[in-house]
Amino acid sequence: MKILLIGVAAFLTAAAATATAPSTPTMRFEPPSPTGPHRIGTVALHLVDSSRTDPWVAGHKRELMISIWYPARQTAGYPLAPWMQKAAADRYLSDLGIPGKVVLGLTDGHQGAPADQRLGRLPVVLYSPGANASRSYGTGVVEELASHGYAVVTMDHTYDAAVVEFPGGRVVTNPKGEITDFVKAAEVRADDTRFVLDQLSGRKLPAGLTGMLDMNRVGMFGHSLGGASTSWAMYTDKRIKAGLGLDGAVLGPVAKAGLERPYLVVDTPGKGGMATNPTLQMFWKNLRGWRLNLTVNGAAHNSFGDDVRLLRKVGLSEEELTESVGTIPEKRALAFQRVYPLAFFDRFLRGEKSPLLDEATPRFPEVTYTK
Template identity: 60%
Template structure:
C-alpha cells in the first residue's frame, strides 16, 4: 500500500468497501454496549493509543446519536436516505466509574480501520476516551455554547476526540460529525460498519456540498434536542438534562482539512453558525468569492501550502469581512492536527511507513506542542467569539513561540 493511501486523514483517501446491511438497531442494551465497548486490553509489546486527556475542570459525558434525514437521498450511494452518526461531548457532574467510558473507536470500526491501513492484528490497541456514556449534563454551568466538528476527508469523527474532550471539559457541548461514505469508517448500531464505496473522493466540491447539508441537518436535530425531543432514530436513551441545556444562539464550527472548508461553507450557507475555525484547509465553493461577515480563524502550516502559496485560501482570506486571524503553526504538517498528531507515529510504523514519511505527515513539531496548541487555541477562539472572554488571540505569546500571527 502506498504512503498516500496510508495517510490517516486530510486529502489522501483510502480504498475501502461498504457493508451491505441496512437494518437499524433498536436494542437499547446492544446500542449502549457498542457505544462503550473498547478493544480488548493489550498484551505485552502492543502499542496503545488513547486521545489526549483534557485539562479543564469538568468531567465529560458523551452520547452517540443515529440520525436519518428522511428528506434527502444519500448522494454517494443509491437506494437509501442520508444517515449520519454524531457524538455529543459535554460537561457532567457524574463521578468516575458511575458510567462506562466510551471507546475511541468501537471494536468493529477499529478492526475494519486497522485492517485497511495495513496494521496487523494485535499490533495497536485503541483505548478509552474520558467520555462517560450517557452521563447527565451538568446544568449548574448554565446553557452550553455549541461547537460542531467536521473531520478531514477520509477521516472519522473519532479523530477530533482530543479537541472535543478539551472543549467539553471547559463547558462546551461539542458535536462531532461523521460524513458517511466520505469518512474512513462509520459504525452504526448493531455493528454495521460502512466505508467509502468508491475508494476515494474525486469531487471535493460535491463532498463539501454534501457536508454542508449534513451540518445544517445536524443543527436542525439539535433544535429538536433542545426542545425536548429525541432525534435518534433508534430512540436511544438521552443524557438527563440535555433538553434545554444547549445555547443555540452561540454556535461555532471547527474542522480539519476538508472539514475546514466545510466549516467555512457551512457558515456561508447557515447564519446559525456564528464563528468558524479551519485547521489547515483551503476554501471550496461559493464562500471563496463571497467571503464571510462573521469571525473566522485560519490555521495553516508552512509545508502543505498555506495562505502564502494557496491561491484559493488567499482569495477566501481577502474576502473575509468580519474578525479574522491567520495563525501558522511552525514545524507542523498537515496531520499535526486532531488525534492524528498522536496516532500516526504510534500506528503507521506497524504498516511499514518509514520515520521520514511519518515526519512528512506530522512535521517536526513535538507531539506535546501540537497537543498544547489544540488544547489552547480552539478554546481561546470560541471563548472570545462565543463567550466574549479571553485575550490569547490579541497577539503572539511567549508560551507559544511556534505560533505566528497575521491579520
C-alpha cells in the first residue's frame, strides 16, 4: 500500500498540463487571515550547521532557512511578508509551468516588526511541511497560532523542499526533482529540528525575540512527511513536549518505540489513514501518553494547509480537486485548521483544557473522534 507523503507540487504540475488557454485570467492566492487578537511579525533566519555535512548534496555544510512568526507590538511601517519570497516564487512557478497564471500574494505577517514583550515568554511551535513542499504551505495555520500568542517556527528542509531562497536571492531546489527516500528525509528533518532548537536557545534573535521564546514549552506539527518528521523528532529530542501530525505517515523507529508525550493524529478516510495503515496503527498502539485520533470526513490529503485554497486557484479539474482536497468545503477545512491545532497546543503548552478535544461536537460534524 502506498503511503501518502507527496506534497502539492504534483497537483500543480497536473494543472499546468491541463490548463486550457494562455488567456486564462491570472489568479491571486493569499492565505486566510488569522482570527486571534494579536498582530503578527515575522523574521527569516539563515542557519548553517557547521557540524553536519549536507546529507543530500556532498561538499556542503547543512544550511537551512526558517521563519519565526510571533505576536507584534506594533506593525506600522513594517511591510507585509510575501507568501513566498520573490526569487523562490518565480523559480517555483516556472518549474511548475504556470508562471503568469497564479500570483502568490502577501501574508498578514509584518517583516521585522518588534515582538510584543508585554506578553512575556511565548510557547514555541515548530512546523515541518510535506515532501517536496515549502515552509510557506502552512502559513494559514501558523499565522493563526501566532495571532493567539505563540512563536511559530517554520522550517524549509533544503534539497527536500521544492525551492529555498537564501539571502541575496540564491535559490536551491532538489537536484533530483523530488524526494523519494522518505525514511532518509524524515531522519534528516529530525536532525534539522534538533539543530533549529539549539539555535533558538543559543543565539541572539532579531525583532526583540531574544529571551521571549520559552524553550520549556515546545510543540511541533507537520503535514504529510512533516507529520512523520514530527513523530521522529519527538523520538530523538525530548524538548518537544507535544506533537500533531496532519495526515502524516509514521516512519523509522518511533513506530515501534512509541512516545510517552501527547500526540494528536489527524487523518482522512482515504488511503494512508489509521483505518488502513499498519504502521500508523502500530504507532497508535505504542503511544503511552495522551492521544487522540481525529478523522476529517470529506477531507483528502491536501486539505490540511494552504493547499486547500491554493489548489482552487490553479485550474484543476473537479476530479483533480476532489482527489487532492476532497469534498469538504474550503470554509470547513479552514475552520478545522483554525481551531483544532490551537486547542491542542493550548492544552499541552498552556494548560488550557478546551472541551473541543474531549468529544465530538456539533460545531464540527465532519470530525470523528477515536481515543
